[in-house]
Amino acid sequence: MTDTLPALRATLAELVALDTTSARTNVPLVEYAQAKLEAAGFTAERQRYTDGAGVEKVNLVAVKGGTGRAALALVGHTDCVPYDAAWTEALKLTEKDGRLYGRGACDTKGFIACALHAATRVDASRLKAPLMVILTADEEIGLVGAKKLVDAGLGRARHAIVGEPTSLRPVRANKGYCLAEVEVVGKEGHSAYPETGASAIFRAGRFLHRLEQLARTVLREEQDDAFQPPYTTVNVGLIQGGKAKNVIPGECRFTVEWRPIPGQRPEKVTELLETIRQELVKDEPAFEARVHVLRIDRGVNTPAEAEVVRFLAEQSGKAPDTVAFGTEAPQLTALGAEAVVFGPGDIRVAHQTGEFVPMDELVRCEAILSKAIERFCM
Known part of the structure; x- marks a missing residue:
């Protein structure tokens, strides 16, 4: 561990020092990584875009060892969730009891540090397929x-x-998010x-009651035992409506x-929402509701027999898993x-102070990526 740890720790310290909270630009981190990769012989391409707040964002794609489809891609996201202002050392990597603390150290700047080290140490003459x-x-x-x-x-x-x-456990499948x-x-x-009125909140209550019933019945008919829980889950985490305690609410x-x-199919829940709306209109012709789909992200299910899954299972000594x-x-x-x-790192300590x-794990990850x-490339 002592051979590679100082260099990994130094790189991680530099990554953590760059505030890449999603509301901010990630350009400084991309510039830092691109310089390292290009110095090691990679050809880098930036994909630029501006987010909804007008902030410049960049994806970086760097290739070494030829052109065309790469044999292996190491992928890390540069942005982090916000941190509490009371965490005064959030952007300063600190060490205690064999752990390195800092915003993004776990999710996912630790992985990025490992990927940069593993990738930049490769001798281009040995690559038989692009990395x-x-x-x-x-x-x-x-x-x-x-x-x-x-x-x-x-x-x-x-x-x-x-x-x-993932605590160095290969995760071959994850649920979608909608x-x-x-x-x-x-x-x-x-x-x-x-x-004299019609309560939008009471109407929403009837809608939610039916949604809960369908979530407990119809959505549990299809199951995948590789997941826990093994069915599609539904949550209503936000609700708002009404103007005052003595006013019949006109919106919810x-x-x-x-x-x-x-x-x-991730659209199945969208269809259930529309079915509920139509049923409520049938019961109460004056009932009015609109469903606005905001996000439909499918899950993924890579076979346990896939070569990259088997390789990481062998190297880590941990069986493939799934996540929600x-x-x-x-x-x-x-x-x-x-x-x-x-x-x-452990997902359970991500997104929190400390x-x-x-x-x-940082050292083992770099060795496994190497x-x-x-x-896959030599």
């Missing part, structure tokens, strides 16, 4: 950068290792005279989130890769 390093923007707010790569057809590879904190907002309309009136909105199992949260693996799959999610990555390059 690719991909750094994306805005993963935390909807996989935006990865989707733009798909739209442009950039980042094609035969195999892809997508960095996420969102919709339901807007229920009523008629305002004085609360002392209910017949709620957000529906669902995580479809890979084998199920979303990753960029579906986008790499859409670009033609057999994709697997893998990296140092985020950390174990130093021993062996992956040898396996």
Whole structure:
């Protein structure tokens, strides 16, 4: 561990020092990584775009060892979730009890540090097939950068290792992630005279009751035992409506989130929402609601027998697993890769004050990525 740890720690310290919260630009980190990769013989291409707030974002695709479809892509997202202002050392890598602390140290700058070290140490003359390093923007707010790569057809590879904190366990499948907002309309009136109006909140309650019933029945008919829970889950995490306690509410909105199992069409819940709306209109002709689909992201299900999955299982000594949260693996799959999610750190300590990555996992990850390059590119 002592041979590679100082260099990995130094690189991670520099990455953590760059504030790449999703609301900010990731250009400084891309410039840092691109300089390292180009110095090692990579040819780099930037895909630029401006987010909804007018902030410049960049995806980086760097290739070494030829042109055309890469044999292996190492993929990491550069953005991080916001940090609490009380965490004064969020952008300063600190060490304690064999752990390295800092915003992004776990999710996913630890993986990026490992990928940069493994990739830049490769002798180009030994590469028989192209090696690719991909750094994306805005993963935390909807996989935006990865989707733009798909739209442009950039980042094609035969195999892809997508960095996420998995405690060095290969994750071959993940559920999708979808969102919709339901807007229920009523008629305002004085609360002392209910017949003069129509409560949008009561109407929303009837809608939600039916949605809960379908989530407990219809959506559990299709199951995939590789996941826990093995069915598509539904959550209503946000609801708002009404103006005052003595006013019949004229509007109510709620957000529906669902995580479809890979084998199920993610649009199924959208169709259920529309079915509920139509049924309620039939029961009450004056009932009015609109369903606005905000996001439809499919899951991914790479076979356990896939070469890259078996390789990481052998190297890590851990059996392949699945997760319920979303990753960029579906986008790499859409670009033609057999994709697997893998990296140092535990997802349960990500997105919180005191985020950390174990130093021993950092070293092991770099070693495994180096062996992956040898396996697929040499």
